Every structure is written in structure tokens, then in C-alpha cells.
Amino acid sequence: MKPRTWFLLPARTVMLLLFAVPMLIVAAYSLLTRGAYGGQGAPWTLANYARLLDPLYLEILLKSFWIAALATALCLLLGFPLALFIARARTRKTLWLALVTLPFWTSFLVRTYAWMFLLRDTGLINTILLGLGLISEPLPLLYNDAAVVLGLVYGYLPFTVLPIYAVLDRIGPELLEAAEDLGATPAQVVRRIVLPLARPGLLAGAVLVFVPCLGAYLTPDLMGGGKSILIGNVIQNQFTNARDWPFGAALSAVLMVIVMGLLLLVRRKTSEHGGLP
Amino acid sequence: MRRRYFLPLLGGAAASCRRSARRLYVYNWSEYVAPETIPGFEREFHAEVRYAEFESNEELLAKVFAGNSGWDVVFPSHYFIPPMVENGLLAPLDHARLPNLANLALASPPWDPRLAHCAPYMIGAAGILYNPKLMAEPASWNALWDPAVKGRITMLDDPADTLGAALKRASRSLNSTRPAELAHARDELIRQKPLVRAYLNAEARDQVMAGDLMAAHLWTTTSLQAIAEAEHLRFLYPREGFAEYCDCAVILRECRNPELAHDFVNYLLRPEVAARIAQHTATATANAAARRLLPPELRESEALYPSPETAARGEYFATLPAAAQQLRDRVWTEVKAA
Numbered sequence: 001m002k003p004r005t006w007f008l009l010p011a012r013t014v015m016l017l018l019f020a021v022p023m024l025i026v027a028a029y030s031l032l033t034r035g036a037y038g039g040q041g042a043p044w045t046l047a048n049y050a051r052l053l054d055p056l057y058l059e060i061l062l063k064s065f066w067i068a069a070l071a072t073a074l075c076l077l078l079g080f081p082l083a084l085f086i087a088r089a090r091t092r093k094t095l096w097l098a099l100v101t102l103p104f105w106t107s108f109l110v111r112t113y114a115w116m117f118l119l120r121d122t123g124l125i126n127t128i129l130l131g132l133g134l135i136s137e138p139l140p141l142l143y144n145d146a147a148v149v150l151g152l153v154y155g156y157l158p159f160t161v162l163p164i165y166a167v168l169d170r171i172g173p174e175l176l177e178a179a180e181d182l183g184a185t186p187a188q189v190v191r192r193i194v195l196p197l198a199r200p201g202l203l204a205g206a207v208l209v210f211v212p213c214l215g216a217y218l219t220p221d222l223m224g225g226g227k228s229i230l231i232g233n234v235i236q237n238q239f240t241n242a243r244d245w246p247f248g249a250a251l252s253a254v255l256m257v258i259v260m261g262l263l264l265l266v267r268r269k270t271s272e273h274g275g276l277p
Numbered sequence: 278m279r280r281r282y283f284l285p286l287l288g289g290a291a292a293s294c295r296r297s298a299r300r301l302y303v304y305n306w307s308e309y310v311a312p313e314t315i316p317g318f319e320r321e322f323h324a325e326v327r328y329a330e331f332e333s334n335e336e337l338l339a340k341v342f343a344g345n346s347g348w349d350v351v352f353p354s355h356y357f358i359p360p361m362v363e364n365g366l367l368a369p370l371d372h373a374r375l376p377n378l379a380n381l382a383l384a385s386p387p388w389d390p391r392l393a394h395c396a397p398y399m400i401g402a403a404g405i406l407y408n409p410k411l412m413a414e415p416a417s418w419n420a421l422w423d424p425a426v427k428g429r430i431t432m433l434d435d436p437a438d439t440l441g442a443a444l445k446r447a448s449r450s451l452n453s454t455r456p457a458e459l460a461h462a463r464d465e466l467i468r469q470k471p472l473v474r475a476y477l478n479a480e481a482r483d484q485v486m487a488g489d490l491m492a493a494h495l496w497t498t499t500s501l502q503a504i505a506e507a508e509h510l511r512f513l514y515p516r517e518g519f520a521e522y523c524d525c526a527v528i529l530r531e532c533r534n535p536e537l538a539h540d541f542v543n544y545l546l547r548p549e550v551a552a553r554i555a556q557h558t559a560t561a562t563a564n565a566a567a568r569r570l571l572p573p574e575l576r577e578s579e580a581l582y583p584s585p586e587t588a589a590r591g592e593y594f595a596t597l598p599a600a601a602q603q604l605r606d607r608v609w610t611e612v613k614a615a
Contacts, residue, residue, distance in 0.1 A: 036599045037360035039342050056607065060614050121489040138489075140428065143475040225475025226434040229613035240335045241436060242606040 023256070029249035040246050048250035057234065057251070064231040067145065067220075068213035071152035075209045076202060078153070079160030083201070084194065086161070087168035097165070100158050112151055112222050116142060119223075143225030151223040152213050159212075160205030167201030168194065203270055211259055231255060299324035301537050304340075304348040306524060307332055309399070311557035318544050324537055341366060341529065349532040350541055355388045355523040356596045358395050367394040368528040374539035377546030382565035386523065387593060395525035396542050397563035399555075402521045402591060403438050404514040404580070406485055406500040407492035415492055418446035418515045422465070427472045429491040431484070434476035436609035437594055438520055439466065442494055445518040451592045454601035463608045467615040476613075485510060497580050498560045504580075505559070512580045518590040523563060 030048055032040040051057075086096040103111060118124050119141040126138040141147060171194065179189045195202075217232030231251065238248025299322070303315075307330040315326050331337050334354050340346045341353075342364065353361065361367050370392060372378060383397040405415045411429070415421065421430055421442075432439045441451035443462035453459060474490065475481075481493035482500075486507045495503075500512040526545060528538045544550055551567035554560075561581040562568055568576055575581065583591070597605070 034599060034603075037338075037342075037357070037364075037596070054607075056611060056614060060610070063614075120484070122487045221434075225431075225477060226613065227470070227473070227475055229610065233613070234610060237606070237610070240333065242602065243335065243338070244603065244606065 026249045026252050026256075029246055030253045032246045034244045034246050037243065039243075048246045049254070051247060052250060052254060057231075060229055060234055061231050061255075063228070064214055067149060067152070067230060068210050068216075071149050071156065071213045072206050072210040074149065074153045075157050075160040076206060079157055079164055079205060080198070080202065082157075083161045083164035083168055083198075084190075086165050087171075097162075100161050103158065108155060109218065111155070112219060115151060115154065116222060119147060142223065143227055145224065145228055147223040148220050148228065148230075151219040152216060155219065156209040156213060159208040160202075163204040163208065164198055164201040167198050171197050200270060203266055207263065207266060210262075214259065215255060299534065299537055300327065301325070301534065301541055302327045302347055302349045303541070304329050304331060304337065304346075304351045306330065306352055308558060309352065309524075309554070309560075311553040314545075314550060314554055317550070318541060322537065322540055322544070324540075326541075345531060346529065347531075348529055349534065349538045350526060350528055352398060352524050352526055354594075355386065355395070355397070355525055356594045358388050358525060358527065359596045361527065362389075362394050366530055368530045368532055368535060368538075369393055370396065370528065370542070371535075371539055374536070375543045375546065377543050377548075380546055380548055380551070380564050380566035382568070383523065383563045388596070389525075395527045396546060398524050398526050398545065399558070400521065400523045400561040400563050402497050402514065402519055402561075402583075403433060403442070403494060404497065404500070404512055404519050405492050406481075406495045406503055406510060406512050408485060408488065408490070408509070409511055410509060411488070411491040414511070414513065416513070416516055418442055418517055420515075421492065421494065422446070422469050422472070424472065426491050428474050429489075430473060430493065431475050431477045431481040431490060432466075432469075432473050432494045433496075434478050436605060439476070439494065439612075440605060440609060441520040441594070443469075445515070445520070445592075448517055451518075451520050452595040452597060454597060454604070456604065459604060459608050463611055466612045470612070470615060498558070501559050501578070501580060514580075514583060514587050514590065516590070518592055521591040521593050523593070 029040055031044050031046070033043055033045050033047070035041055082100070086093060086100070089096060116123075120126070121138040121142075123141070125141060126135075129135045130138065175193060175197075176189055179193050180186075184192065215232045215235075216230060217236045220226075220228060220230045220233055235248050235251045235255070238244045238251065242248075301324055303326055305328070309330070310328075315328050318324070319326055334357055337351055337353055338357065341348065341351060341361070344366070358367070370378075372392075375396065378384075378392060378396060381392075381397055383400070385391070386397060389395050405421070407415055412420070412426065420426070421432070432442065437451075440459070440462050443465045444451055444453050444458060446465065447458070447461060449458050449462075453462075474484075477484075477493070478496075479499050481490065481495055482503045484490045485493050485495075486503050493500075495512075497512065500510075504510045504512060526542050528535060528542065532538050545554075546564060548564065548566035548570055551562050551564040552570035555562035555564075555567055556571055556575060559575065559581075568582065579587070
């Protein structure tokens with residue numbers, strides 16, 4: 001074998017063991033029959049996939065797409081100006097970047113609970129608003145779809161800021177100066193120079209947010225109070241309460257195929273425009 | 278939970294220095310023994326207990342159903358005992374080694390009438406925890422369907438319990454597998470959904486205590502924790518009936534030291550040991566002799582030990598066939614998606 005092959009062996013092994021094998025296990029489970037009390041076994045069947053055609057699950061899938069898309073759009077909307085600010089900052093760039101990544105130092109679960117403490121009836125926000133006399137009844141801030149989206153946007157915002165920042169940071173100031181010299185207003189500079197150049201970062205950020213949001217189950221459960229169900233919750237429930245691993249595996253497999261299809265689409269789109277970073 | 282998990286391990290490490298080869302692997306629900314329960318057994322029986330905790334039956338089953346789990350004594354809920362027996366996972370109990378079985382109040386439970394494989398440990402149930410300052414006594418499940426409670430109640434985020442409540446409200450069995458009855462329960466839960474603030478388990482406790490909620494569909498133990506902190510709260514079992522479950526000690530067939538495992542189960546069945554556990558966890562013990570040793574406020578608690586009239590309205594969850602489980606899961610998903 002060529003030395004190149006040897007050098008690639010560790011990476012290939014990791015990819016195989018940590019990515020390909022688990023996916024194959026999921027695929028295999030999705031074709032098995034559920035045991036009477038959980039577990040799975042023979043015979044091989046496509047019944048789990050047939051169950052997916054139930055409009056109930058399609059409806060939940062659609063809703064999950066809608067919530068994930070909304071969260072992604074909001075993340076981009078908030079993440080782009082923030083990334084632009086950091087990229088253009090003359091000083092303290094490292095500090096701003098550190099602040100963006102700071103939330104990762106604590107667990108996502110703890111941070112979600114912190115939001116619940118802020119939003120609940122006796123939480124900080126309602127207490128202040130009640131204290132100021134602006135409202136007479138606590139606002140129902142928690143346990144609805146808006147709270148779920150808020151939780152997702154909060155959780156995944158850094159994933160849009162960082163790739164967008166990476167792209168914006170590489171845009172030389174001379175480009176922007178040239179645009180201004182030629183008479184472009186600041187808005188025109190952003191729209192005609194910065195945004196097109198930031199496209200790969202925006203796309204990478206969108207993918208990094210959309211994919212985990214699509215499979216999220218913790219946030220809908222905690223912030224949504226279990227009142228709305230996303231596809232991630234259905235899958236989780238199959239592996240826990242319902243003890244139907246094959247059906248859960250089939251749901252996961254379909255979700256993975258959809259996500260992969262979307263990624264391929266994005267890739268094709270971006271390679272027409274110069275590729276992902 | 279972490280601390281509890283760790284201390285016995287440290288104790289175990291010390292014991293192994295003294296060359297005690299007798300080792301027992303015990304896997305129990307979190308917060309389900311008194312602090313001195315395990316060290317007491319280790320001292321008296323010169324054995325080392327490796328003790329770990331789980332949070333759900335699924336966690337336990339996932340490990341045990343594969344076989345070779347490494348555990349000796351585990352504590353499944355009662356409705357998993359028939360399938361565990363059927364799958365040959367459990368060792369039969371040797372009654373000659375378990376004289377303390379005589380202390381049990383549940384001497385002939387429906388899931389194992391002759392206690393061939395399990396020793397009932399703790400009993401739990403689900404009812405309504407409510408705030409009498411905010412609402413009248415919810416004597417019936419209908420109280421949780423009353424528009425007056427809109428946004429101020431929670432239901433359990435557990436399909437068996439919450440479908441069970443809707444079925445009981447319609448005077449049906451908790452364990453109904455009839456499509457028409459389940460469809461009715463589903464429609465009623467969907468009708469109730471706008472009134473429900475959220476589907477919550479233990480988290481509902483703090484919200485009832487804070488006065489955010491008028492009432493919560495909740496388990497006994499969680500409710501008693503709330504009442505211990507906020508004495509004005511009340512717990513009751515609605516008149517149409519309620520769900521009960523019983524966590525049991527079982528010895529796995531793979532157990533390497535059945536003699537020691539029997540000693541351990543028998544030790545847990547001692548009145549004074551079981552009473553300490555019941556007192557520490559504020560949970561209803563299945564041990565009648567232990568109940569007599571409890572302080573009066575626990576011993577006479579109507580929530581923990583309902584009067585015979587109330588107890589007669591309780592129904593144990595049953596082990597359901599696969600098709601029924603699938604149907605119920607779909608119904609629950611429909612409620613959640615509505």
C-alpha cells in the first residue's frame with residue numbers, strides 16, 4: 001500500500017466505526033420486528049416504513065420542518081449582524097468571540113432550565129412586568145411553540161455566528177472602502193458586497209442550525225411543556241416509553257435520508273456559486 | 278444521586294481490602310433506599326454491594342433484556358414482571374430463604390399471585406395534588422375538564438397514566454385495549470388540552486407549591502414532597518378510580534450468588550429496614566409490619582395508605598400485548614400532535 005493509504009487509515013477507521021457502523025445498525029433495526037415487550041428480532045420486514053405513511057407522522061414531520069426553518073431564519077437574522085459587528089470590530093474581537101462561545105461551557109439542559117426560570121409565571125420577566133404594573137396577569141411565556149422556537153434560536157445561535165464570522169473576517173476592508181469610494185451607501189455595501197461574499201457562511205450556518213433543530217426533542221419537551229410534539233420527540237418516545245425500537249429506527253432513517261437529500265441540494269447550489277468554505 | 282452511587286463504591290473498595298469476596302450487584306431506582314440501608318447489609322453479611330441507580334423502567338429493561346447485564350437484584354415495576362418471567366430472566370424465589378415475605382401486605386398480587394419471582398417493595402399511585410385556596414376539592418376527574426381551571430392545571434407526561442386518567446373518568450379500565458374506548462379517551466384528552474398548561478411529571482410540584490397551578494395530575498410521592506413544603510396543599514384520589522403500580526425486588530437468573538441475593542431481599546423485607554426506607558423516601562411500603570413502625574403522620578397518610586374504600590377504586594397497570602401497546606402509543610401521539 002502507498003504511504004498515503006496508511007496515513008489515512010486512522011481517519012478511515014474512525015469514520016467507519018463512529019459514522020458508518022451506527023448508521024448501518026439503525027438501518028438494520030428499522031427492518032426488524034418489534035418484540036412483544038421491547039427488543040427486536042426476526043422476521044425482516046418493511047412494516048415499520050409502511051407505518052410512516054400514516055398522515056399523523058407526516059403532519060408531525062411537516063410541523064418539525066416548519067419550526068426548524070423558522071428557528072434557522074431567526075438565527076440567520078440575528079447571527080448575521082452579530083457576526084458583522086465582530087468581524088468589523090477594531091478591538092476586543094477575541095472577547096466578543098469568547099462571549100459567543102461562552103454558553104457552551106455549561107450544559108444545554110441547564111441553560112434551558114435557566115430560560116424556564118426566566119419565562120415561567122413567577123419568573124423574572126413576569127415578576128418585573130407585574131411589579132411595574134404593565135400587566136395584571138402573568139403572561140403565558142412558557143409552554144407554547146413560541147417558547148420552543150426561542151429555546152432553539154438561543155441554543156443554536158452561536159452555530160450561525162461562527163461560520164458567518166469566519167467568512168466575513170476574510171473580506172478585506174479595501175473592498176468595502178472601494179465600494180464606498182464609488183458612491184455606495186452603507187446599505188448598498190452590505191447588500192451588494194458583503195452579503196454575496198458571506199453566502200457560503202450563511203449557508204453553512206443555516207445547515208448547522210437546521211439539522212439539529214429538525215431532530216430536537218429536549219427543547220420542545222421542556223420549553224413546550226410536552227404540548228407540541230416534534231419528530232425528535234416521536235423518535236425518542238419510540239426508544240423509551242413505547243419500547244418500539246424498530247419503528248424509532250425507521251423514523252430516524254427517514255429523517256437522515258431527508259436531511260442528506262437537503263444537504264446534497266445545498267451543496268449543488270453552492271458549488272454553482274463557488275462552494276462552501 | 279451521584280453521591281449515593283459513589284459512597285457505596287468507596288465503602289466497597291474499603292471492604293475489598295479486607296478480602297471479602299462476597300459481592301452483590303444491585304440496580305435500583307434513584308432515591309429508593311435509606312442512607313444506612315446498604316452499609317447495614319454490608320456490615321452484617323460481610324459482603325460488598327455494588328449499588329447503582331436508574332431513572333426509568335426502560336433504562337433497566339434495555340440492560341436486563343439483553344442478558345449478561347451483570348446485575349443480581351433489580352427493581353422493575355410490577356407490569357414488567359410477567360414478560361421478564363416469560364423471557365426467562367428471573368430466578369424463582371426460594372421462600373424458605375425469605376421468611377420475611379410474611380411481612381408483606383401484598384401477599385398475593387395479581388401479577389405474581391404466589392410471589393414465585395418477586396417481592397413487592399414500594400407502591401405508588403397517581404391522583405390529584407391541588408391547592409384548596411384556588412379551587413374546590415377535585416373529587417372527580419371532571420374537575421380537570423372544567424373550563425374554570427384553564428391554564429392552571431398540568432397532566433402527567435406519561436401515556437399510561439394520562440390515558441389511564443381519561444379512561445377512568447369514563448369509568449373504563451386503565452388497561453383498556455378497545456379501540457372505541459381509546460378513541461373516546463383520546464378525544465377527551467384533546468378536548469382537555471386547551472385547559473392544560475403543560476404535560477409535566479415531577480416539575481409540576483414546584484409550580485403547585487408556587488401557586489401557579491390550581492392542580493396537577495401527579496404521583497403520590499411527588500405530591501407528598503410538595504405537601505411537606507407547603508402544608509396547605511392537598512392530595513386526593515378521584516372517585517372514578519386511579520392508577521397504581523408496585524416496584525418489586527427480583528433476582529435475575531444470571532445472578533452469581535443466589536444465596537446472598539436472597540439474604541439481601543430478605544433483609545429489605547425486615548420491618549425495621551423497610552420502615553426506615555419508607556420513612557426516608559416518604560413512599561408507601563408494601564410491607565405491613567414496616568408500616569406499623571412508621572411515625573403516625575406517614576402511617577395514617579390517606580395518600581400513601583388509602584382506606585379500604587378508596588383502595589378498592591385503585592387499579593394496577595397490566596402488561597399489554599404488543600398490538601395494544603402500539604395502538605395506545607399512536608393515540609398518545611395524536612393527543613400530543615393535536
